[in-house]
Amino acid sequence: MIPPIEIKTGIELYATHSEGTGGVLRQEPDDFVVREITNRQEGDSGKYLILEMTKTNWDMHHLVRDMSRKLGISQKRIGFAGTKDKKAKTTQKISIFDVSEKDIENFHLKDVELKVIGRSSRSLGLGDLYGNEFSITIRDIDLRPDELNNNLSHTTDEILTLGGIPNFFGIQRFGAIRPVTHMVGEQLLKGDFEKAALIYIAQSFPDETDDVKEIREHVWETKDFAQGLKTYPLRLRYERAMMHHLVENPGDFAGSFSVLSENISKLFIHAYQSYIFNRIICKRIELGLPLDRALPGDIICFRNKEGLPDVTKMQKATADNVDGMNNLLKRKRAFVTAPLIGYETEFSSDLPGDIEKEIFEEMGIPQDFFKLTQIPSLASKGLRREILLYCEPVFETGDDELNPGKSKATLTFALPKGSYATTVLREYMKTDPLKMS
Numbered sequence: 001m002i003p004p005i006e007i008k009t010g011i012e013l014y015a016t017h018s019e020g021t022g023g024v025l026r027q028e029p030d031d032f033v034v035r036e037i038t039n040r041q042e043g044d045s046g047k048y049l050i051l052e053m054t055k056t057n058w059d060m061h062h063l064v065r066d067m068s069r070k071l072g073i074s075q076k077r078i079g080f081a082g083t084k085d086k087k088a089k090t091t092q093k094i095s096i097f098d099v100s101e102k103d104i105e106n107f108h109l110k111d112v113e114l115k116v117i118g119r120s121s122r123s124l125g126l127g128d129l130y131g132n133e134f135s136i137t138i139r140d141i142d143l144r145p146d147e148l149n150n151n152l153s154h155t156t157d158e159i160l161t162l163g164g165i166p167n168f169f170g171i172q173r174f175g176a177i178r179p180v181t182h183m184v185g186e187q188l189l190k191g192d193f194e195k196a197a198l199i200y201i202a203q204s205f206p207d208e209t210d211d212v213k214e215i216r217e218h219v220w221e222t223k224d225f226a227q228g229l230k231t232y233p234l235r236l237r238y239e240r241a242m243m244h245h246l247v248e249n250p251g252d253f254a255g256s257f258s259v260l261s262e263n264i265s266k267l268f269i270h271a272y273q274s275y276i277f278n279r280i281i282c283k284r285i286e287l288g289l290p291l292d293r294a295l296p297g298d299i300i301c302f303r304n305k306e307g308l309p310d311v312t313k314m315q316k317a318t319a320d321n322v323d324g325m326n327n328l329l330k331r332k333r334a335f336v337t338a339p340l341i342g343y344e345t346e347f348s349s350d351l352p353g354d355i356e357k358e359i360f361e362e363m364g365i366p367q368d369f370f371k372l373t374q375i376p377s378l379a380s381k382g383l384r385r386e387i388l389l390y391c392e393p394v395f396e397t398g399d400d401e402l403n404p405g406k407s408k409a410t411l412t413f414a415l416p417k418g419s420y421a422t423t424v425l426r427e428y429m430k431t432d433p434l435k436m437s
Contacts, residue, residue, distance in 0.1 A: 003432050005207075009174045009182070010278030013285060015166050016158040020430020021151055021409065023141040025422075026437070027402060029057045031137040032088035034421075037130045037414065038081060039306070040093065042118025048079070048095040050118045051104065056111040059086045063112065071096070071103060079123030082132070082417065093117070095124040130306050131416040138429060141407040145397045148407045152395045155428050163292030164388040165427060166281050169274035170420030176437040178205045185272030188378065189369045193253035196268075197246070201228070201239045207434060212236075219243075238264065254374060262377055269370075269378050273340040279359045280338045281387050287355070291336060291388040294325045297350020299384060300334050308416050309335045309386040316348065335386035342382025343370040389419055393428075 002012060026032050042050045055063060060083040068075040077097040084090040101116050141148055159165055174181050180199055187196035202220035204213040212233070219228040225243040232240050242256040249255055257265050284291065294300055294317040304310040314337065317325045328334035338352075339345045341360055345367065347353040360367075372378045393413040400408040413424060422436050429436065 005179060005433055006171065006426075008179050009169070009171060010275040010282065011168050012279070012282040014427060014430060015162055015285060016155050016427045018154040018158060019151060021138060021141050021143060021148060021428055022431050022435075023138040023409075023429055024435045025136065025138060025425065025429075026087045027137075027139045029087055030089050031139065032085060033135040034084055034088055034090040034092075035133045036082060036084075036090075036092035037132060038093060038128050039130065040120075040124075040128050042120050044119055046119040046121040048097055048120045048123050049099050049101065049104070049116065050093060050095050050120050050124070052091065052115045052117050053094050054089065054091045054113040055084075056089045057087055058111060060084060063109075066109060067107075067112075070107060070109065071099060073097075073099065079125060081124050081126055081129035084132075093124055093128070095120065095122075097123065129417045130308060131414055131419075132421075133412075133414045134421045135410060135412045136421060136425065137408055137410045138425070139400050139406065139408045140403045141400070141409065143407055145399065145407050148397045148409055152397065152409055152411075152428060156393060156395070159427065160392065163290075164390045165424055166285065166291060167385065167387055167389045167419060168278050168281060168423045169271075170422040170426075171433040171437070172420065172422070173274050174271055176433060177207045178203070180205075181268050181271035182275040185268035185270070186363075186365070188257075188268055188375070189272065189365050189372065191369075191374060193257070193374075197242060197253045197256050198223070200268075201225075201242055257375070265375075266378055266380075269372070269380050270340070273342070273380065273382070276360060276363065277338055277340055277385060280356050283355050283359055284338075284352075284387070289351070289355075293329060294322055294336050295350065295352055296322055297348035297352040298325075299337050299348070299352075300325050300329070301337050301384065301386065302328070303333045303335070309337075311337065311384050311386075314384065332390055336388065337384035338387045340380075340383050340385055341367070341370070342380040343367050345382040385418075389415060389423065391415060391424055393424060 064075050064078050067078060079095040080092060082092065084092060104114050104116055107114060143151060180203055184196045184200045187199060198220060202216045204216040215231040225246045228243045229240060229247065238260060241259045245256045245259045289295065296317055296319050298317045299314050300317055301309050301311045301314045325334065339356055347357040370380050391413050393411045395409050395411045397407060397409045400406040415421065425436060
């Protein structure tokens with residue numbers, strides 16, 4: 001059975017039919033190891049010092065803040081390609097503008113290791129991230145190692161037969177405990193800024209602590225934002241910032257979103273697009289349509305020189321060219337895509353386009369609403385994303401030394417940037433996402 005919290009994010013099925021292992025992730029940070037994939041070659045000159053950073057149990061933005069304070073520099077001088085997981089041990093490159101190797105020698109921060117690897121004339125940025133390698137341990141599994149090995153083998157065989165794993169947006173996209181980002185996005189698109197603000201500030205969810213649920217429910221029922229500022233914990237800083245605006249500017253619900261960064265506000269729209277994308281993939285699977293082969297009407301993107309999907313280079317599959325397209329797909333030189341729907345999205349008149357259009361029309365939001373005329377900075381013309389992750393996990397099993405009498409499994413695999421490791425792991429574990437967060 002699919003956990004209800006996943007259904008709320010548009011993920012309505014598993015692609016594999018094997019029994020899940022259950023278990024938990026991240027019992028300790030070293031259970032979740034991530035190493036960044038990039039082919040950047042660093043030299044020995046340039047204003048940017050390039051370092052390999054290994055951090056354990058650190059939020060990237062908090063780490064950058066603390067690093068900048070210790071080094072006495074602006075946060076803007078620290079560049080990186082990806083944020084990575086917090087509750088994990090992660091290794092990646094970072095760049096720091098105009099600091100010396102000696103500055104780094106004298107730098108110390110708990111659970112952070114820095115190694116100078118060169119210099120460059122340009123900083124690290126999103127374009128330098130190709131993907132990530134993962135080594136992830138599932139613990140507290142109620143299967144003997146031999147049973148677990150058979151279970152994992154069965155799931156892996158299914159994944160290989162399918163050609164990969166559906167490229168769902170994982171629960172992190174929506175909020176693991178409060179999956180509200182897409183719900184806020186829906187109301188922003190409809191122009192109901194009051195409801196959007198109230199959902200984000202005050203809608204409670206079952207897995208929150210009782211005290212937080214209680215204070216959210218009070219604000220939901222009363223719209224007493226002044227009282228909310230007195231009772232909301234300081235860690236809910238975005239909700240508090242919006243309530244402060246509403247206390248100072250009663251009724252200005254659209255303006256309450258202006259206190260958030262543009263990137264955070266855009267996330268609401270992107271999450272709603274992600275929700276529809278997840279549902280489109282599910283519908284395709286429900287109808288028995290392949291993810292690793294094209295049908296007439298599918299939009300195909302091609303692999304770039306780094307081996308990643310390039311959604312700037314796309315072509316429609318037709319009855320005349322579909323065999324050639326499928327040859328490229330078989331050789332993993334191309335990818336079937338689905339839309340992250342925006343105001344410029346076009347739907348083909350063939351079966352894939354009919355599926356996309358049907359799911360979108362169920363939402364009851366005209367495409368023009370993605371122009372967000374009242375907040376044009378959040379407008380989205382739409383784009384496309386590959387629907388299948390080419391992924392071949394390998395695994396090891398054994399006794400779980402942290403949980404006597406239980407088993408553990410360590411899965412190793414690589415994913416392109418923008419994809420979620422939990423999307424792979426959910427096919428093996430088939431459990432509550434909160435046990436994976």
